[in-house]
Amino acid sequence: MTEKNDFILVKDFLKGDESAFNELVNRYKKKIYWHARRMLGNHMDADEITQEVLIVLYKKLNTFKFDSGLYTWIFRITSTRSINYIKKKKLKKIFSLDKDEFKNLNYKIDIVKNIEDKEKLEELNNVLKKLPPRQREVFIFRRFDQLSFDEIAKITGKSIGSLKASYHLALKKVLKNIDDEK
Numbered sequence: 001m002t003e004k005n006d007f008i009l010v011k012d013f014l015k016g017d018e019s020a021f022n023e024l025v026n027r028y029k030k031k032i033y034w035h036a037r038r039m040l041g042n043h044m045d046a047d048e049i050t051q052e053v054l055i056v057l058y059k060k061l062n063t064f065k066f067d068s069g070l071y072t073w074i075f076r077i078t079s080t081r082s083i084n085y086i087k088k089k090k091l092k093k094i095f096s097l098d099k100d101e102f103k104n105l106n107y108k109i110d111i112v113k114n115i116e117d118k119e120k121l122e123e124l125n126n127v128l129k130k131l132p133p134r135q136r137e138v139f140i141f142r143r144f145d146q147l148s149f150d151e152i153a154k155i156t157g158k159s160i161g162s163l164k165a166s167y168h169l170a171l172k173k174v175l176k177n178i179d180d181e182k
Contacts, residue, residue, distance in 0.1 A: 006070035014062055021061070025054060028071070032078050038140045039082035041129075049081050056081075068154060075155045079141075083133045127177045135170035142167050 004012070004023065012020035032053050037046035056077055064073055128136060141152045149160045149167075156163070 007066060010061055010064060010066075010070060021058060024057070024070075028074055029054065031071075032074060035075060035078050035140070035145060036082050038144045039079070039137065040085060045085060049078065049085060052081055053078050072151070072154045076157070079137055079155060083137060086133050086136075127174055130177055131170050131173055135166045135173070138163050138166040139170040139174070 004020075006024070006027075009020040009024050013024070029050065033046055033050045036049035036053070037043065040046050040049065053074065057074065064070065128139070131139060137156070138152060141147045141155070142149070147155070149163050152158075152163050153160050158166075
């Protein structure tokens, strides 16, 4: 059986096919969760944001304009909800790595798959929590989700130039904070 594309699933759901929405949930739930988890730093908050995003999708899918990818729209919602949650709850936690490991990372390696130690997670939480939410968002999209600046621009609505600047400022701050914690 071939997999239906997002647009067909959205249209089927809007015509009343609940199974189409379930298929979208199955397709995007983990991606939403892991993006929120990286933004917020813990399971409970990420799970809450995931549920919120899925509820928003269910209620607002009829407002999706098909002028971008569904993936882009979903990540925009997830990012906005996560940033608002950070501001509202003053959460400043994100995934962590050992200082030396972070400096020596091969940038093409999936960081999350190499993190096994919870203590290391707390260490990067302390480093990345110092970033402003928008810089944190760009840093996470680029480093953890491995999105291109073009993809990040579509999700955030920001220019590629401002995203590159935010990313490089975030990277500079992260490296400085790692040095400061030694």
